[in-house]
Amino acid sequence: MTIADHIVILPILMPMLAGIVLTLIEDRHHTTKLIVSVAATVLLVAVSVLLLLRVGDGTVVDSYRLGNWPAPFAIVLVGDRLSAMMVMLSGVLALATITFSAARWHRAGPHFHTLFQLLLMGLNGAFLTGDLFNLFVFFEVLLAASYGLALHGSGSNRVKAGLHYIAINLAASSLFLIGVSLIYSVTGTLNMADLAVRVAQVPAENRMLLEAGAAVLGIAFLVKAGMWPLGFWLPTTYAAASPPVGAIFAIMSKVGIYAVLRLYLFFGEGSGSAGFGDQWLFYGGLATIVFGTVGVLAAPSLVRMAGFSVVVSSGTILAMLGYENAGVTAGALYYLANSTLALPCLFMLVELVERGRTAEAGILAVTLEAFGDDEEEPEHDEEIGIAVPATLAFLGISFAVCAILLAGMPPLSGFLAKFVMIDAMLNAEASVSAATWWLVALLIVSGLAAMIALLRNGINIFWVTLDSEVPRVRVVEIVPVLLLLGLCLALTVFAGPAMGFMEAAAGYLHTGTSYVEAVLGPAAGGGA
Amino acid sequence: MELILALSIGVLASSGVWLLLRPRSFQVIIGLSLVSYAVNLFIFAMGRLRSNAAPILTDGADVSAFADPVPQALVLTAIFIGFAMTALFLVVLLAARGLTGTDHVDGRER
Amino acid sequence: MPSDLLLVLLICLPFAGSLATGIIPTSARTLAGGIAGAVTFAVTVLVVLAYGSVVAEGALYARLDWLPRQGLELVIRMDGLAWLFAVMISGIGFLVVIYALYYMSPKDPVPRFFSFLLAFMGAMLGIVLSGNIIQLVVFWELTSIVSFLLIGYWHQNAAARDGARMALIVTGSGGLALFAGMLLLGHIVGSYELDTVLASGELVRAHPLYLPVLILVLIAAFTKSAQFPFQFWLPRAMSAPTPVSAYLHSATMVKAGVFLLVLLWPVLSGTAAWFWIVTYVGLATMLLGAYSAIFQQDLKGLLAYSTISHLGLITTLVGMNSPLSLVAAIFHIANHATFKASLFMAAGIIDHETGTRDIRRLSGLAKFMPATATLAVVASAAMAGVPLLNGFLSKEMFFAETALRNPNGFVDISLPVVAVLASLFAVAYSLRFIHGVFFGPPPSGLDRVPHEPPALMRRPIEVLVLICLVIGIIPGLTIGPYLATAAASVLGADMPYYSLSIWHGLNTPLLMSFVALAGGVLLYFALQKYLALGIEGPPLVRHLVGPRIFERLLLLVSVRWARALEKLLGTRRLQPQLGILVSVAILAGAIPLLGGLGPLELGFAGADPAFALVWVLGMACAIGAALQAKYHRLVALMLMGGAGLATSITFVWLSAPDLALTQLLVEVVTTVLILLGLRWLPKRLEEAGIDRLSRFSPRRLRDLALSLIAGGGMALLSYAVMTRDAPDSIARFFLEKAYEEGGGHNVVNVILVDFRGFDTLGEITVLGIVALTTFALLRRFRPAADSIPRPEQQRIQSDYEEQQADQAEGTILSDFLFVPAVTMRWLFPVVIVLAAFLFLRGHDLPGGGFIAGITLAIGFILQYLAGGTRWVENRMRILPVYWIGLGLLVALATGAAAWLFGAPFLTSAFRYVELPLVGKVPLASALWFDLGVFTLSVGATVLILIAIAHQSIRSAKPDRLPPPLPPPAAPAPTEPAGSP
Amino acid sequence: MRRVFAYPLLWLALLAMWLLLVGSVAPGQVLLGIAIASLACWAYGAVDMFRPRLRRPGLALRLLGRVVADVVRSNIAVLGLIFSRRAPHAKFVAIPLTLRDPNGLAVLAGIITATPGSAWIHYNSTTNVVLVHVLDTDDGEAWAATLKRDYETLLLEIFR
Amino acid sequence: MSGLEAFPEWAAILVALLVLAGSFITLAGTIGLVRFRTFYQRVHAPTLGTSFGAALILIGSMLFFSVSGGRPVLHEILIFVFVTVTTPVTLMLLARAALYRDRAEGNDGVPRADAAAPAREGAVSVPPAPPAP
């Protein structure tokens, strides 16, 4: 094996190593920890870019057999376009949020960077694994880290929200186990490619057991994705989390969606259960959009609104997945990339502008609470004071761009995403169904609602409050926002190539045979 | 055997779910534990039941003489993760009790 | 210049200018003005230069790929209509820039203003030059967004903020409707290319989706052009700086709506729906606007309502399904732009020079600013439709169209009557504008003495008024060809005959004009008394205030209903959420089973009575735990232990010794763990009365049903699986290879550390993360007030010790543990040996890293139990965080070592090594991996438990300072070391 | 190293435990057992408070014999009691002790409690009096005297 | 129970007797646990199982495996030692805790807190405890 052949496992092992090293560094060496964490994440992004380049043209699909055992028996990692894209998204997002946290939040409690790196390990593992139970393990890794991060900084709100978050996800994990084991009981395998082959061979009398297993498994994924009525925890948790954590959580909800996407592999054409669950995804997604939209409007605070925006984006993608159509999926993937980059910006910006709005008082309350019991003194206050020139302009423009992205207003990628999705939806069916019309209407109305809510908040913040007092913002807080918005801009300008990539990824996802062949070898592909 | 185990799984799961739906955080943690017993047994059952066929290889024995080791390995992982999560939930429960002054799962009485 | 470069420049120049003015310092007023002037001038010149090519080629194109496969190409397309609009946009833009340079106060951030203005110009040009209907939507919304910023330019005023918000919400929503409409249109036609769409009129009109498309497009047009019932935002937008009003609310943005109607005329017009909706909405708007304009007290308000009315006129014309009326519409668009822009500028001068725009406070200004007065009079006359001015011409064409006989009686009457009535009102408000401001006694109570503005500020008005005059006098020579080009690009072969001249003879239109003029004058003078009262708002419809209704509606829908719906659709409480999760999971599991579960035989074959008894007690324990968990936590904990024991025995019975071991050990640790936690949960006293009543509440019954169904479902599923044959599974491979290639007899262990070692790597990470998280959380732990004091038992015992003279503090505790602790310490080395045993044999027999790790951790905990935290930590320093880090590192390194041999991660090596004295020893790399697992398990378990135990010490401190003892993560060597 | 060899008896017991566990006396296992027993002894040094000082370890065998005999006797007695209708004549008996060595006390407590029919309840270190619960006896003082004679004297001899 | 054809009958009978007796004694202990009226009486019951019950069954096990394996299997001794060493620890602590709880609640039938006070040399007998509430 050459070094390039190992690249697919690096996004998992590198953050793990970083996490270990960070564990062994003492807490008081904040700066060292920060440097290690940032360096590791930069490396991770670099590796993910390499991976993306390697699999991007579709000629290589990395199938990495752990322990060198043959394919259906070993745990395999699979690097294809979709997983490579997700890994890169999470890396970029992590880089942005870690940088952002450097201003203050990474010191609000012990082991922040460790947890962050291990979250990345879990995320990348979940994206790359080709094994159903291994997926569970990485789900647990990322969940465990997310529990820690959600509670980072402590405080009544975080702990209350964390309690709910943990309770619900523990229940969901039980469902995951039930689902996986049921599927194993009728197919005798855990390898996803092998499953794709064996699902078609499950005898009729066992098929409902298989489908029950898959459905229960799906519920576990949908809880993470925040689908109505399983996702009430999401806005509360995201809003209560510290801002960099809320920001990185934007990709957490996408993991559930990603997992659902991977289920296509088993329930595609010729599997004997084609179209399984599509209706549920569609109507669930629809309901989720409605609920998220309502929540966006009703949210009493900006950060809760941001949380509901995550719900809307989840609902949108889920509804798209209900089409089980490569074109629509491609649109949904484009939308996913866009919202994954834009939503975190909102979480970060909220913190920056609220900081000005509450005139440090709220923050001080938080930090006092956060440091109240520690040996360390809150000695970092003076660092917050370095205000950047044109802060207000930066904040205003970023907020506006962010709002435009999230409301799906032209001309940015948010709009393009809506356009490509609707365009694909209208072309997905021979004659456009009433349900599709409803979805189109809902997508547009949800954009309007987001616009109204963001407008309301934006005017209040920038035109009423901030005018008198400009919040003090540090460069490390500006750079990540610019990075993410810049990427959205790139996604807008290079929409054509980006969509080409998404279409290829979606096509690959929907054919299945090539995935199976990549994992099990050419002979197996025919069976799927 | 199958029937007994199935019934047990059912009773464990019922008791656990009942507690999961109760308002006190301590009830929830016991519920989660009971549910995880049920789930562990459920996973275990997915490998079918074999008595006195522990998958510990003896020389010359045919592989069909052993119980399915895969669900066992999965349960082992699940037990550990379950333990970790119980611990975490307990600590969060304590923190919530400390910060809110109540052991109601919503952080306030009713 | 090649035409495509020219077109690209047309779009890009304004945006580039916007960017340039956006980044220069706020104080660089002149520089900003210079850039803006240069850009607008350059654009105007470029547009003018393009005319020849447009005429010659019909339309100019430039193309740029964006989303080619979705049919979204950037197509810049300039035909005659677009050209006419582009001239207006750029020319008036240039004039407005000059005007604004004098108008804007140095105190304002002027560069930002020009930046927005140029961006707006670019967006507006983008609309008219779009050759792709989605691209049109893009620029359409862009104008909404930029206009929002321009209206809110003085955002320190609440009125500006509200006006801006309302404008954006109304026009932005219209834009979304347009987006939907265009998507439908594209879907019908099969292309988003404008030319294709324009050529598919018949297809579209015959399509079942025609009406939805029509309605959506009309919503867009009506919101943008402030047509009834969306007209209310425009007067509110008057809080924008006057140059903005002059530009956006006369010449450009509001024209985008009617531009859209004209543009899509070939596609959407010609149907009854089009006629009835467009014509009558236009008529209503025209009448309402004109009527309201008369009674405005604010100069700009009057102009705004006048604009609404004129846009209504244009809309009416477009709606009439006749090519000639379309020509008239285009003509009036141009005319209105010129006179209305100049009027706004004049109003701005008045405001600028007198400090007010209130007609009630203004009077006799002609004496102070004669030139401005003259210009305003001419422009107003054009607005009123006085002959020899451009407004007269297009209004004559309008009258002519309305006067045509129509077979429908209602139309036949209503069209001309309303047209005349509205024109009559127009004359009245024009008169009011002139008479009320420039004539009469000199103004009183103004802050300063008014005088003429700088000449350059007046220059733009002069140019525009001149155009009004020139067109009004010699239309055929001036606007004629351009109008023809524009109309031809829409109508193509259907170009009607028309003549642009002042005198068409004594005919009905002329009569109508006369009636309107005379009637208007009469009306104005008749209203003098009423107007003198200075009442705000028009009579009769005063209470129908659009903005207020809109705000109320918005509040109702977007806040009240939204909040109510959020409550209805969601919850923030945990119990319902878990209930829903369980219900959904039940549904998910049950629905596939609706098709039948297949064969299911009940049988007791092979059932062992002892096994059955074990589960009788297991179930009793489970149910007991469920019943006791609320009030008797300790009991519930013990009962849970009973259920756990039954589970362990099951594992033994059914061939899973590793599981049994693990379950037992975890059981012990969990019990201690929860007991540690119980210290911080004070006793819950049974509220007997309340509880008995609620015992059978519907909620409890529902939960009971849910839990029974959930449990029953799991039982059913598991029974179904257990009674069916297993599929050929991957297990066979593991059983076959475990020894040969994995080097272990215990297949489960070989799976854990080798075949599926990657799972284990993740799992130990989870354990590590959780330990670190609990540690982190506990560092901030604050017990509730009621659990800060020491437990009741300790207080009673301390009190007793105090009472007894011979009992020192702590004697009861030390006596309590005195003898047992000796045994518990003896067991420490025993547990270590056991752990070593379980670890080393794990690969071949039940045991392994986890099991050994937990065992050793229990050994440590036992010492804490026997001696207390301080005692133990004075004797040895266990540094669990390092154990965790080290364990993970060892596991990771073992996995990565395979890379040295060019094998994938976690590839194991296994061989026998011959050692002197000892003999053949199996050495598997997996053992190292398991060592990592072991180390981590010890560290994580100890950290979790001891971190909780440390809270007792912390809370014992009165000031709750950090503990004097190092917390478990203190730096020091890792082995249990220290002084005896 | 001193800590390792401070507890020879413990060391031997642990080695024996290891060999019993692995069920083999192969040289490799013995070596491994020695290593592990040493490690465990070293760890015990960290928690040991009262280093056991044995005077006459040989007497332990005699003690063991008495315990076995007593256990057999009391097993039968308690068995009978369980299946008889007679209510047990239970008593708390306070016994002043001479033995003070904690290890010796631990052995004594273990013996009393492990023997059916008697249970070590409460030890007062100030007065060196232990409270024992006896399941079925009519004469608590006699019972206490027997205990002191049979066990305490022996233990006093074993532990210094 | 296949593969036991070679297992000598005498050993089988011995093993059976040992195991049956041990189980019976253990069962008897739990019967005592149910039957006895007070906690302090019940505390004696489990020791039947830990002493004789365990011993007999473990000896049975040793015998069985030694005979069937053809070599001495003695590791059951460890279980017995562990049980014998650990059970008293639990029972002692538990009984002491019970004593405290009874005293704190002022229950009858337990010696007063100063029962083992230095002033009262010699044994103190307490009348049998009345049934627990």
Next chain:
Amino acid sequence: MSATILFWSLGAAQAMLALAMLLATWRLVTGPRAQDRVLALDSLYLSGMLLLVSFGIRAGSTAYFEAALVIGLLSFVATVALAKFLMRGEVIE
């Protein structure tokens, strides 16, 4: 013959031990005091351990020995913690 003897005698022994567990559970459920329940739990563990030993004999396998060993050595940690909690209201001070 040996097989038959062992089969039936061990079956009976297991039934007795399971019954013993059941009785201990009865005490565990009914109490009445916490100390009774802890005692019952300890007894339950012990009977369970002996059940495992007898199961090992019946199965003719030593694979279940460790489980019994672990109960024998470590189950008391849980009951000790419980007892200490009853006495002091706190497990580790």
